[in-house]
Amino acid sequence: MNNFKRIFPFVIPYKKYAYMNILFNVLYALFSTLSFVSLIPMMQVLFDQTKRNTEMPVYKGIWELKKYGEDYLSYYITNTTDTFGVGRTLSIMVAIIISIFLLKNLCDYFAMFFITFLRNGVLKDMRNAMYKKTIELPLAFYSEKRKGDVISRIAGDVTEVQNSFLSILELIVKEPLTIVFTLITMVTISMQLTLFVFIFIPVSGYVISVIGKQLKRKSTKAQEEQGTFLSTIEETMGGLKVVKGYNAENYFNRVFQESTQRFFILSNSIGNRQNLASPASEFMGIMVIAILLWYGGHMVLIEKTLNGASFIAYMGLAYNILTPAKSISKASYAIKRGNAAAERVLEILDQENTITSKIDAVEKSSFDSEIEIQNINFKYEDENVLKDFSLTVKKGQTVALVGQSGSGKSTIANLLTRFYDVNKGTITIDGIEIRDLNLKSLRGLMGLVTQDSILFNDTIKANISLGKLDATDEEIIEALKIANAFEFVNDLPKGIYTNIGDSGNKLSGGQKQRLSIARAVLKNPPIMILDEATSALDTESEKFVQVALENMMQNRTSIVIAHRLSTIQKADLIVVMQKGKIVEQGRHEELIAMNGTYNKLVTMQSLE
Numbered sequence: 001m002n003n004f005k006r007i008f009p010f011v012i013p014y015k016k017y018a019y020m021n022i023l024f025n026v027l028y029a030l031f032s033t034l035s036f037v038s039l040i041p042m043m044q045v046l047f048d049q050t051k052r053n054t055e056m057p058v059y060k061g062i063w064e065l066k067k068y069g070e071d072y073l074s075y076y077i078t079n080t081t082d083t084f085g086v087g088r089t090l091s092i093m094v095a096i097i098i099s100i101f102l103l104k105n106l107c108d109y110f111a112m113f114f115i116t117f118l119r120n121g122v123l124k125d126m127r128n129a130m131y132k133k134t135i136e137l138p139l140a141f142y143s144e145k146r147k148g149d150v151i152s153r154i155a156g157d158v159t160e161v162q163n164s165f166l167s168i169l170e171l172i173v174k175e176p177l178t179i180v181f182t183l184i185t186m187v188t189i190s191m192q193l194t195l196f197v198f199i200f201i202p203v204s205g206y207v208i209s210v211i212g213k214q215l216k217r218k219s220t221k222a223q224e225e226q227g228t229f230l231s232t233i234e235e236t237m238g239g240l241k242v243v244k245g246y247n248a249e250n251y252f253n254r255v256f257q258e259s260t261q262r263f264f265i266l267s268n269s270i271g272n273r274q275n276l277a278s279p280a281s282e283f284m285g286i287m288v289i290a291i292l293l294w295y296g297g298h299m300v301l302i303e304k305t306l307n308g309a310s311f312i313a314y315m316g317l318a319y320n321i322l323t324p325a326k327s328i329s330k331a332s333y334a335i336k337r338g339n340a341a342a343e344r345v346l347e348i349l350d351q352e353n354t355i356t357s358k359i360d361a362v363e364k365s366s367f368d369s370e371i372e373i374q375n376i377n378f379k380y381e382d383e384n385v386l387k388d389f390s391l392t393v394k395k396g397q398t399v400a401l402v403g404q405s406g407s408g409k410s411t412i413a414n415l416l417t418r419f420y421d422v423n424k425g426t427i428t429i430d431g432i433e434i435r436d437l438n439l440k441s442l443r444g445l446m447g448l449v450t451q452d453s454i455l456f457n458d459t460i461k462a463n464i465s466l467g468k469l470d471a472t473d474e475e476i477i478e479a480l481k482i483a484n485a486f487e488f489v490n491d492l493p494k495g496i497y498t499n500i501g502d503s504g505n506k507l508s509g510g511q512k513q514r515l516s517i518a519r520a521v522l523k524n525p526p527i528m529i530l531d532e533a534t535s536a537l538d539t540e541s542e543k544f545v546q547v548a549l550e551n552m553m554q555n556r557t558s559i560v561i562a563h564r565l566s567t568i569q570k571a572d573l574i575v576v577m578q579k580g581k582i583v584e585q586g587r588h589e590e591l592i593a594m595n596g597t598y599n600k601l602v603t604m605q606s607l608e
Helices: 002-010 012-037 039-046 062-084 086-136 147-189 191-211 215-238 240-245 249-303 308-349 409-416 439-444 460-467 473-482 486-490 509-523 539-553 588-594 597-607
Strands: 370-379 384-394 398-403 424-429 446-449 527-531 557-561 573-578 581-586
Touching (some): 002 012, 002 086, 002 308, 012 039, 012 086, 012 147, 086 308, 147 191, 147 308, 191 249, 215 249, 370 409, 384 409, 384 424, 384 581, 398 409, 409 557, 439 446, 460 509, 473 509, 473 539, 573 588, 573 597, 581 588, 581 597
Parallel strands (some): 446 527, 527 557
Antiparallel strands (some): 370 384, 370 424
16 A cells, blocks of 8 residues: 555645545445335335334433334334324335435435546646656656656556546445444344354455455556557657668567557456456355355244344345445455556656756856866766866857767767766856756757757647747747748748648658757757757758858857768867767868868768
8 A cells, every 4th residue: 555655645635525525435335224224114014013112212322222213113103104004104114215225326426426526636637747757857767768658657557546546435435334334233133143244254355365466466567568569659650661661560560469469468367357356256245145044034933033124124234245345356456456557657756857956056047158068977878978078168159069970979968958967077157067057047048959850740830939938920930030941931821830740740851950940049049059950951951951050050159069061161169079089179271281080071071
């Protein structure tokens, strides 16, 4: 139950619904018991077994309550029958029975009515908390986790936890109280018969616990497998061109079907164990009732220690225990499944976010002098990507980082934006260490244009205005003009209100990249980071994008990570990197004159 205790804070905002559910569950349990007790006087009237009592009984305290109730009932029946006839008495008895059953079912409805708000509220808040956590966690977390598995936890596991909460409230309130009230009434009717019932209840409980023993472990495996096939869906949908281009449909079909087959086997095993719970508990209950029929019948017919009407009501009460007992066994299985799901949900919610703002973090809205990178070391796993790397970028400068793949260029961009933190050394902006800056404030100073144009399935306006959520149409159009994108956007049927499809797939690569640049332009940050912004484009698209980049970089501090060297010849400083270290730096002409690594890279690209 530890996992559920930790999820309990999600219930607190909806506690009024929990209280109302408990209240109506208590009333349900009470009326459920009374509905069978009310049959006793009805049957006594039917079979003319009512003890005649013409004197109003006197209440003599709680210990005499049962006798007082029986005497008052016999007095009432005697008096009503003598005055109005037996037909009137029967009508009143039927009306009472109908009223009690109506109240019982109304209470059941209201209990479910209130718990619906609780369950759906918990589901909403947990899902929101999970999503908030997933977008707050650092990028390093997703280098190890499958995205599909995280989606499975937000969608499936949270729902499983929500369903388990209903089971818990049934388990601790409604069904146990029904059993308790029923047993108390059974004791008042016949202590001997009830002791008989108590002998068989532990046996029944043991059988049910044996059936459910392995359920939690198998539920965990099933939920993990669901994460696997959801990941396969997410990856294949994202890489559909590669799947089709390499005729790999059969391979991915096989991978997916193997996963769903494993899920099928696990689901069958879990389902069959759950399905066994209800018939097993019912069979054990019927065994108890069969023995009660034999033993109780002996008391009625031979010993004459119990009247027939009370015995029939008693049998109804005994059967009344079966339904909640079955529900408890089902609920206990749901809790085992929910516990497995809760572990997976809590694993995300408990995940430590290592990249956060300090409590006393500095707010900064402007960039005044320089970015200084001092002796930084960084590794993604075991091997150092950057080794004692140092660089100073003055305000207004355009600094280009060049080098072969794996030299650590993009890592610099990841560290400046604090997508990752350095292992050693410092990065400062205007003399303030970036880990001392408020994270939103730091990223507010920077605009980022990456090699992959990350766009969302929404309108052009919605995609660009991520840079400034309250931007007017005029501001967006101005940003599009600077990004050399207004012409093609204006030709679209709905202009900036055109939906660009999943990942912007309705547009060409150059068009998508110019929208990414427009987004950065609209944000209007003092520092611009361009991470291989033109490397994925054809020559014609590159010309359009290059003009857009030059427009954007005017009067700004820019750090350009470049693969195509033709795009950075006008840079104030070109830094040549190799295996995480700086091997050369200077302006384009100076580096060509050195006839070193940079000159070789330029020559190779010219030949290409």
